[in-house]
Amino acid sequence: VCATAAAMFCRFAQARLAPLGRRSLANLALLKELRAVSGAPVGDCKKALKECDGLDDALDWLRKKGALTAAKKADRASSEGLVGLRTGRDFGLLLHLCSETDFVARNERFQTLVNEALDAAEAQRAALGGNATGETRLVPLDVEKLLAQAVPGVDEALGDRVAAAVTAIRENINIGRVLVLQPAPILGSYVHRSVVEGIGSAAALVALSTPEPLADEQKEDALDVAKKLAMHVVAASPRYLNEADVPKDVIDSEKAIYAETLPPGKPDHIVEKITMGKMKKWFSENCLVRQAHLVEESGDPVDKVLEEASKRIGQPLSLDGFAHLKVG
Numbered sequence: 001v002c003a004t005a006a007a008m009f010c011r012f013a014q015a016r017l018a019p020l021g022r023r024s025l026a027n028l029a030l031l032k033e034l035r036a037v038s039g040a041p042v043g044d045c046k047k048a049l050k051e052c053d054g055l056d057d058a059l060d061w062l063r064k065k066g067a068l069t070a071a072k073k074a075d076r077a078s079s080e081g082l083v084g085l086r087t088g089r090d091f092g093l094l095l096h097l098c099s100e101t102d103f104v105a106r107n108e109r110f111q112t113l114v115n116e117a118l119d120a121a122e123a124q125r126a127a128l129g130g131n132a133t134g135e136t137r138l139v140p141l142d143v144e145k146l147l148a149q150a151v152p153g154v155d156e157a158l159g160d161r162v163a164a165a166v167t168a169i170r171e172n173i174n175i176g177r178v179l180v181l182q183p184a185p186i187l188g189s190y191v192h193r194s195v196v197e198g199i200g201s202a203a204a205l206v207a208l209s210t211p212e213p214l215a216d217e218q219k220e221d222a223l224d225v226a227k228k229l230a231m232h233v234v235a236a237s238p239r240y241l242n243e244a245d246v247p248k249d250v251i252d253s254e255k256a257i258y259a260e261t262l263p264p265g266k267p268d269h270i271v272e273k274i275t276m277g278k279m280k281k282w283f284s285e286n287c288l289v290r291q292a293h294l295v296e297e298s299g300d301p302v303d304k305v306l307e308e309a310s311k312r313i314g315q316p317l318s319l320d321g322f323a324h325l326k327v328g
Contacts, residue, residue, distance in 0.1 A: 027049070030049060030055060031045055031046065031049060033055060034048065034049065034055060034058050034059070034062075037055075037059065040062050040164070040167050040168050041167075041168070041170075044062060044167065045058070045062070048061040048062050062164070062167060079098065079327070079328055080098065080099050080100060080101055080102045080104065080105070080327055080328065081096060081097045081098040081099040081102075081104065081105065081110075081173075081176070081327055082096075082097055082099075082105050082110070082111065082114050082195065082199050082200065082201070082327065083095070083096050083097075083191070083199070083200060083201065083202055083203045083325045083326060083327060084096075084097065084114040084115065084117065084118045084198060084199050084203070085118075085189055085191050085198050085199070085200075085203040085205070086118045086121070086122055086198065087187055087189050087205075088122070090182060090183040090184055090185060090187070091125065091180060091181065091182035091183065091184060091187075092180070092181045092182070092184055092187050092189055092205035092207070092323065093118065093121055093122060093125060093178070093179070093180050093181075094177075094178070094179045094181075094203055094204075094205060094323050094324075094325045095114070095117055095118055095121055095175070095176075095177075095178045095179075095325075096175070096176035096177050096178075096325050096327070097110070097113060097114045097117055097173065097174075097175060097176070098172075098173065098174050098175070098176045099169075099171050099172070099173050100171045100172050101171065102327070104169060104171055104173075105195060105201075106195070107169060109165060109168055109169060110165065110169060110173070111195065111196055111199060113161060113162065113165050113173070114199050115198075115199070116151045116154065116158065116161055117146075117158060117162075117175060118198075119151055119152045119153070120146055120149040120150070120151050120152070120158040121141055121146055121149075121178050121180075122152075123149060123150075123152055124141055124145065124146055124149050125141065125180050125182070128180070128182075134183065135320070136181065136182065136183060136184055136207045136209070136320035136321040137181075137182065137321070138179060138180070138181050138321055138322075138323055139179070139180045139181075139182070140177065140178065140179055140180075141178040141179070141180060143175045143176075143178065146158060146175060146178060147159035147162065147175065158175075162174065162175070176325075177325060179205075179323045179325065181205045181207055181321055181322070181323045183207075184205070184207035184208075184209075184320070184321075185207075185208070185209045185210075186207065186208040186209060186210070186214075186219070186222045186223060186226050186317075187205065187206070187207055187208075187223075187226060188205070188206040188207075188208070188223065188225070188226025188227040188228070188229055188230040189203070189204070189205050189206075189227070189230050190203065190204050190227060190230035190231045190233075190234055191203045192234045192326075201326065201327045202234050202324070202325065202326035202327065203234070203324075203325060203326075204230040204231070204233035204234045204322065204323065204324045204325075205230060205322060205323045205324075206226045206229040206230045206233060206319070206321075206322045207226075207319075207320045207321045207322065208222060208225065208226050208229075208317050208318060208319060208320065209317075209318045209320050210222070210313070210315040210316065210317060210318070211315060211316065212315060214313065214315065218313045218314065218315070221309070221312065221313055222309070222313060222317060225305075225306070225309045225317065228293075228295045228296065229293075229295075229302065229319075229322070230322075231294075231295045232291070232293055232294050232295045232302070233288065233322050233324050234324065234326070235294045235295070236288075236291050236294055237324060237326075238286060238287060238288035238291055238322070238324075239286045239287075240286055240287045240288070241287065241288050241289065241319065241321065241322065242287050242288070242289045242290070243283050243287055243290075245287070246283075246286070246287070251279070254278075254279060254282055255275050255279065258274070258275045258278040258279070259271055259275055262274060284301070288302055288319070288322060289301070289302050289303040289306075289319060290302070290303065293305045302319070303319075306319060
């Protein structure tokens with residue numbers, strides 16, 4: 001009798017517990033799927049599934065939580081991150097995706113977000129069009145508009161992707177500066193300390209042009225000149241293209257600083273001579289065309305390197321613009 005009763009209890013227990021086991025497996029599979037799709041921590045995914053009915057509702061819950069989390073973390077300092085570079089037929093694009101620590105730079109999701117931000121920025125750039133003069137311009141993109149831009153190939157705005165990344169990575173993440181250099185007939189680009197293609201700790205773009213189209217061999221030479229100049233820009237961090245680009249108030253401020261360091265009583269013409277000498281040195285440190293080229297073995301000023309390259313190519317090479325972003 002006891003054996004019969006025990007067997008009946010086992011069959012009863014199996015019948016009652018089997019659905020529970022199947023439900024547990026189903027819940028685990030759903031948890032894994034939500035974790036894979038959202039990238040959110042397991043704890044947050046469990047909360048989402050507990051609060052919501054199904055995968056879609058849970059994803060919406062996580063997105064809303066991500067937006068709130070991003071808002072809470074927005075005041076944290078975020079000077080680290082990565083710089084992304086994208087080039088096209090006649091344009092270059094630089095973007096700084098900021099984070100709190102450099103550790104995040106090794107996170108694959110963060111690197112993917114850099115590329116998504118570049119995709120969105122490229123789509124926004126296309127809407128800018130050209131300018132009437134055809135002159136090369138450095139144009140900063142509006143970050144707020146960029147965050148509202150849909151990421152091509154992804155049915156979400158970039159801002160939503162950033163918020164989701166904040167939830168998953170648990171750091172303040174935001175878009176820093178975004179720069180477009182266009183049009184650029186001859187474009188040189190360089191990424192420093194690259195972690196994946198087109199993404200690193202710093203990057204630069206340099207735009208050159210010639211009066212007439214170049215033959216293939218000449219074009220290859222000009223592109224090499226532009227590439228080395230981009231490498232130089234990353235190393236030297238020029239603030240201006242040439243003296244004409246330096247605002248008058250900056251020049252006046254520098255002159256005033258130099259004048260104050262001179263002993264009192266010196267004649268005005270002596271003060272002016274000394275000040276101009278100081279300014280010449282300042283221009284050589286801050287203006288790209290006056291800087292000593294750090295990549296060329298000769299170490300000649302950039303304008304002289306361009307002059308020699310123009311002779312070699314057979315046409316004058318014009319340095320039309322540059323852009324530079326770095327982490328920190």
